[in-house]
Amino acid sequence: EAGVAQSPRYKIIEKxxxxxxxxxxxxxxxxxxxxxxxxxxxxxxxxxxxxxGVVDDSQLPKDRFSAERLKGVDSTLKIxxxxxxxxxxxxCASGTSGQETQYFGPGTRLLVL
Amino acid sequence: QKxxxxxxxxxxxxxxAIVSLNCTYSNSAFQYFxxxxxxxxxxxxxxxxxxxxxxxxxxxxxxxVDKSSKYISLFIRDSQPSDxxxxxxxxxLPGNQFYFGTGTSLTVIP
Numbered sequence: 001e002a003g004v005a006q007s008p009r010y011k012i013i014e015k016x017x018x019x020x021x022x023x024x025x026x027x028x029x030x031x032x033x034x035x036x037x038x039x040x041x042x043x044x045x046x047x048x049x050x051x052x053g054v055v056d057d058s059q060l061p062k063d064r065f066s067a068e069r070l071k072g073v074d075s076t077l078k079i080x081x082x083x084x085x086x087x088x089x090x091x092c093a094s095g096t097s098g099q100e101t102q103y104f105g106p107g108t109r110l111l112v113l
Numbered sequence: 114q115k116x117x118x119x120x121x122x123x124x125x126x127x128x129x130a131i132v133s134l135n136c137t138y139s140n141s142a143f144q145y146f147x148x149x150x151x152x153x154x155x156x157x158x159x160x161x162x163x164x165x166x167x168x169x170x171x172x173x174x175x176x177x178v179d180k181s182s183k184y185i186s187l188f189i190r191d192s193q194p195s196d197x198x199x200x201x202x203x204x205x206l207p208g209n210q211f212y213f214g215t216g217t218s219l220t221v222i223p
Contacts, residue, residue, distance in 0.1 A: 004156075031209055040121065042201055042213035043157070056210060091156055095209060101147065102211065104156035 002026065004105035006092050012111045018080035021108045025073070025094030031055075032069055033102060034077050035091040043091055049075065082112045116140055119202055119214025128223050132189040136202035136214045139183065143204040143212075146178050148187045151199045151216065160200075161187070192221045 005024040013019050025032050030051050035043035046065065048055040051072035060067070064083070069075040079086055089109050095102035119136045126132055134148075145164055149157035161176040163169045169176045175188040185204075189196055202214040 033211070040215070042117075042119070042203075042215045044213075045211065048209070055208070093156075101145075101159055101162050102209075103159065104149075106156045109154070 004092055004094055004103055006090075006105035006108055008108055009106065010109045010111075012113065013082055014113050015084055016081040018078065019082055019110065020079075021077045021090050021092075021110075023075045023077070023092030023105060025075070025092070026103055029094035029096050029103075030072070031095045031102070032075050033091075033093040033095075034067055034075070035093065037089045037091055037107070039088070046077070046090075079110075082110075084112050086110060087112045116212045117202060117204060117214045120217055121215050123218040123220065125220045125222060126192055128192060128194060128221055130192050130221075132187075132192050132196070132219060132221075134187040134189075134200050134202075134217050134219070136185050137183055138185075138204055138212075140204075140206070140212075141180075141183065142206055144207060145205045146176070146185050147203040147205070148174075148176055149201040149203060149213075151201060153198075157201055194221045194223050197221050 032049045034046040037043045046060045047057040047067045049069040052069045067077045089107040091107045092105045093102040147162040148160045151157040166180045173190045177186040197220045199216040199218050201216045205211045
């Protein structure tokens, strides 16, 4: 079974630029999560999708972050404009409804200069 | 107060030692309890998850949950250098809402 795929793996941008991350979840997983993990901290949930609907985006900075999951499969997370404090690893995870576990991708490491 | 508290360490032990990792939580509504292992520059990998109070064993790993004390532990027996990683505890509410600890960095010295 293929795991969660993410791209790019690394990205360096300057502040005020925009950036987009892509995630392809495990086949058949209806739930998709985006997390932000700052160095030395645990993952912080940004947004949770159930199929292509948003379940929880309470911690998503909506003035600069946006996410979509078209057709209930792949998802993209966008930051526009980026700030220095957005430097972090962005993790995508997926899971199935009723299964209280989730599986993570390798993450995208973002550095904002 | 954070939902989940975890001592960040770092923790350094000799090979073969028994390692104890712990988390406390404040929300009694948490139903599922998980431990993830995260190697440097990798995504978290699910190690164990449990629902009820008590112990769950998987090879060298034992997960323990005490709901009355709101306390969970992960024990690693006969620790190996390959166990060197950051260990994250996580808990979930109904509806698959997950909350993570900050992680404990573990180094097993050969």
